[in-house]
Amino acid sequence: xxxxxxxxxxxxxxxxxxxxxxxxxxxxxxxxxxxxxxxxxxxxxxxxxxxxxxxxxxxxxxxxxxxxxx
Amino acid sequence: xxxxxxxxxxxxxxxxxxxxxxxxxxxxxxxxxxxxxxxxxxxxxxxxxxxxxxxxxxxxxxxxxxxxxxxxxxxxxxxxxxxxxxxxxxxxxxxxxxxxxxxxxxxxxxxxxxxxxxxxxxxxxxxxxxxxxxxxxxxxxxxxxxxxxxxxxxxxxxxxxxxxxxxxxxxxxxxxxxxxxxxxxxxxxxxxxxxxxxxxxxxxxxxxxxxxxxxxxxxxxxxxxxxxxxxxxxxxxxxxxxxxxxxxxxxxxxxxxxxxxxxxxxxxxxxx
Numbered sequence: 001x002x003x004x005x006x007x008x009x010x011x012x013x014x015x016x017x018x019x020x021x022x023x024x025x026x027x028x029x030x031x032x033x034x035x036x037x038x039x040x041x042x043x044x045x046x047x048x049x050x051x052x053x054x055x056x057x058x059x060x061x062x063x064x065x066x067x068x069x070x
Numbered sequence: 071x072x073x074x075x076x077x078x079x080x081x082x083x084x085x086x087x088x089x090x091x092x093x094x095x096x097x098x099x100x101x102x103x104x105x106x107x108x109x110x111x112x113x114x115x116x117x118x119x120x121x122x123x124x125x126x127x128x129x130x131x132x133x134x135x136x137x138x139x140x141x142x143x144x145x146x147x148x149x150x151x152x153x154x155x156x157x158x159x160x161x162x163x164x165x166x167x168x169x170x171x172x173x174x175x176x177x178x179x180x181x182x183x184x185x186x187x188x189x190x191x192x193x194x195x196x197x198x199x200x201x202x203x204x205x206x207x208x209x210x211x212x213x214x215x216x217x218x219x220x221x222x223x224x225x226x227x228x229x230x231x232x233x234x235x236x237x238x239x240x241x242x243x244x245x246x247x248x249x250x251x252x253x254x255x256x257x258x259x260x261x262x263x264x265x266x267x268x269x270x271x272x273x274x275x276x277x278x279x280x281x282x283x284x285x286x287x288x289x290x291x292x293x294x295x296x297x298x299x300x301x302x303x304x305x306x307x308x309x310x311x312x313x314x315x316x317x318x319x320x321x322x323x324x325x326x327x328x329x330x331x332x333x334x335x336x337x338x339x340x341x342x
Contacts, residue, residue, distance in 0.1 A: 008237075013324035020328060024256050025273040025290040027332045031306060033299045040291070043220055 204282040208246030213284045214261065216270075218292055223270070224261070231262040232285060234277045235335075245283040252277045256335040258295070258342075259287065269295050271339050273332070300340055307333035 010020045029040040051061035173196060181190040214232055216224035233242045235257025241250075254275045261268045275289030310329030317323040 009327055010324045013320040015321065015324055021274045021290055023325065023328050024332050027306065027329060028256070028271065028273040028291045028293065028336070031299055031302045031333070031336055032293060032297050036293065036297045037299075 201282075204280075209283045210245060211283075212243060212245045212247075214287065215284070216259070216261075216287045216289075216292070218289055223292060227261075227263075229261050229263045232287070233258075233260045233262070234287060235259060235272060236277065241277075243277075243279055243285055247279050247283070247285075249281045250277070250279045252279075254287075254289065256332045258335075258339045259289075259292070269339075271295055271298060271336065295339055298336055298340055303333055303336045303340065307337060 008020075011017075025044075029037065029044065032040055045065075047063070047065040049061040049063045051058045053059065174193070178190045211228040211230065212232065214224050214227050214229050215222070216227075231242060231244050233240050234252060235241075235254055236252040237255045238252070240257070241252060243250075254272055254277055256273055257271070259270045259272050261270075270292040271294075272287075272289040273291040275287065277288075278286040280286075306329065310326050310333060314323065314326035314330055317326045
């Protein structure tokens with residue numbers, strides 16, 4: 001069994017499967033007809049806060065979001 | 071059916087030949103001692119070793135009777151096992167998990183002793199359906215669970231066939247399919263139930279086909295074909311083909327390639 005046989009092109013370029021799958025899903029959603037498209041886009045919005053921890057204390061968190069912020 | 075009776079005929083012929091062989095031998099050695107034939111029912115894979123030990127005619131004769139008797143036993147065993155095989159599986163699959171008992175009987179009994187009039191409370195385990203076991207005969211319908219992250223499209227639906235867009239090509243799944251894990255590429259999933267065919271365009275995902283003819287198909291996005299906008303697909307295809315030719319880094323190339331793949335799959339789903 002070859003250990004590095006025939007990796008998919010996206011993995012050879014450094015992309016993970018989740019990234020690939022999410023890109024595919026986004027492209028499909030962008031090609032939908034009108035009422036379905038807006039539904040799909042609202043369904044897939046994400047909103048989360050990321051913070052790095054240094055010396056067991058969280059640093060300032062950054063918000064990553066698809067919803068428009070004020 | 072014809073195949074089965076062919077096997078039986080072969081077995082019967084072998085048995086008859088052995089019987090003839092044996093009776094000839096017995097007639098030849100009528101006055102000889104036929105004593106050490108009380109060996110156990112050993113299968114024919116271990117030919118008797120005593121042949122090498124002594125050169126006596128007696129030992130040779132005894133061991134040859136052993137051989138013929140073993141032949142008969144072996145053919146009898148073979149016939150029995152062949153006859154039994156279609157009717158019952160000799161071994162359970164190693165992937166079969168025995169169903170955990172959903173009701174704790176000691177709890178229920180002690181409950182009934184104290185409060186005989188009320189039903190014992192249900193635990194979460196009782197609400198769970200146990201994994202369907204692998205039947206010994208191939209079921210007539212395939213059970214499909216088609217799920218998305220936000221909804222369950224098909225849940226335990228009995229269908230005749232599904233065609234999944236695996237990375238290795240369109241794969242048709244019928245009941246009794248070999249257990250398979252298939253990665254899916256962007257493409258069309260078609261579910262065949264009698265004369266109806268329902269088609270969905272999947273963005274990507276996996277299909278798990280189990281030994282008990284249950285297929286779990288998971289995808290991130292799945293849309294019925296009529297929700298796809300043709301003009302947007304054409305636009306996207308043109309855009310990504312152009313990006314592919316102008317891409318510089320590996321990552322950009324990969325992204326553009328993904329775009330081209332997805333849009334061309336969408337295109338063929340609309341036209342095909």
